[in-house]
Amino acid sequence: MRLRFGDWSVGVDEVLLTQAGARCTLEPFRATAEEPLRLVLQGGALAEGQGTPLDPRHPSGPRFRVEGERVRVELPQAELDTELALRVGMQLATLRQGGLLLHAAAVAFQGSGVVAVGPSGAGKSTFTRLCARAAQADVLSDEVVALYPGGRVEGSPFCSELDLPSSLARARLAAVLLLAKGPEERMEEVSAQEAIAALMGQVFRPLPGEASSGDILQRLARITEGVRLRRFVFRKDEAAAAFVKRWLDEP
Numbered sequence: 001m002r003l004r005f006g007d008w009s010v011g012v013d014e015v016l017l018t019q020a021g022a023r024c025t026l027e028p029f030r031a032t033a034e035e036p037l038r039l040v041l042q043g044g045a046l047a048e049g050q051g052t053p054l055d056p057r058h059p060s061g062p063r064f065r066v067e068g069e070r071v072r073v074e075l076p077q078a079e080l081d082t083e084l085a086l087r088v089g090m091q092l093a094t095l096r097q098g099g100l101l102l103h104a105a106a107v108a109f110q111g112s113g114v115v116a117v118g119p120s121g122a123g124k125s126t127f128t129r130l131c132a133r134a135a136q137a138d139v140l141s142d143e144v145v146a147l148y149p150g151g152r153v154e155g156s157p158f159c160s161e162l163d164l165p166s167s168l169a170r171a172r173l174a175a176v177l178l179l180a181k182g183p184e185e186r187m188e189e190v191s192a193q194e195a196i197a198a199l200m201g202q203v204f205r206p207l208p209g210e211a212s213s214g215d216i217l218q219r220l221a222r223i224t225e226g227v228r229l230r231r232f233v234f235r236k237d238e239a240a241a242a243f244v245k246r247w248l249d250e251p
Contacts (some may be wrong), residue, residue: 001017002031003029006152011040012086019078025159040070090146102115102146102203104199106155108140109248113152113171115145115177129142134241144156147220149223153171155169177231178190178198182234195224
C-alpha cells in the first residue's frame with residue numbers, strides 16, 4: 001500500500017497492516033501508484049539487539065530500525081503496534097519535509113484548518129466532535145496532526161475516538177487554538193511565544209538525528225507566522241462550534 005504524507009508517497013508492506021483496527025482510517029491518505037516512493041516501511045525480523053521498540057513501555061515488543069529511506073519494522077502483534085509503525089513512517093516523512101508531528105486535533109471549515117492544542121483532558125476530542133456534528137466541519141484528526149511550512153496542516157490515519165475518523169487529509173492552516181474550559185465561549189489573545197510553547201509541549205519527540213530542539217522551535221516559529229493564535233474558552237455545547245465558525249469568517 002502507498003500512503004501520502006505531505007508531498008511524499010510512503011510504501012507500507014501489507015504485512016504491517018494485518019493488525020490495523022477501527023482506530024486506523026487509511027483511505028484519505030492513499031497515494032497513487034504513479035507517485036514515486038520516498039520512504040518504505042518494510043516488515044521483517046531484526047537481529048537481536050538491533051532497533052528501537054515501537055512502544056517504549058514494552059521494550060520486548062516489536063522494534064523498528066531506520067536505514068536511510070527504508071524503515072525495517074518487526075511484525076505487529078496488536079493494533080497499537082500497527083498504529084505506532086505507521087506513526088514512525090508519518091513522523092519521518094513529515095520531519096524530512098520540514099514539518100512537525102503533534103499530539104493535537106484539527107478540523108477544517110471549507111478548507112480552513114483549525115488546530116486545537118492542549119494536554120490530555122483539555123477537550124480535543126470534544127472540540128472535534130462539536131465542530132463535526134454541529135457545524136459540519138471536516139475532521140483531520142482528533143489525535144495526531146502534522147504542521148508543514150507554507151501554512152499547511154495535515155490529519156492522520158489515527159483517531160482517539162472511534163466516531164471521529166479522518167474525513168479530510170489536509171487543509172490550509174488558518175488558526176491555532178489553545179483549548180480551555182469555561183462557562184461561555186470567548187477568544188483570548190495569546191502571544192506567539194505562548195502559542196509556540198504550547199505547541200512545543202505536544203510535538204512528538206523527533207527520531208534520533210532528524211531534528212534538534214532548536215530546529216523544532218525554528219520550525220514552529222516559521223509555521224505559525226501569519227496564523228491566527230488564540231486561547232479558545234468553550235463549553236461542551238454545540239454553540240461552541242458555531243462560535244468558531246463565525247470567528248473564522250471575521251476579517
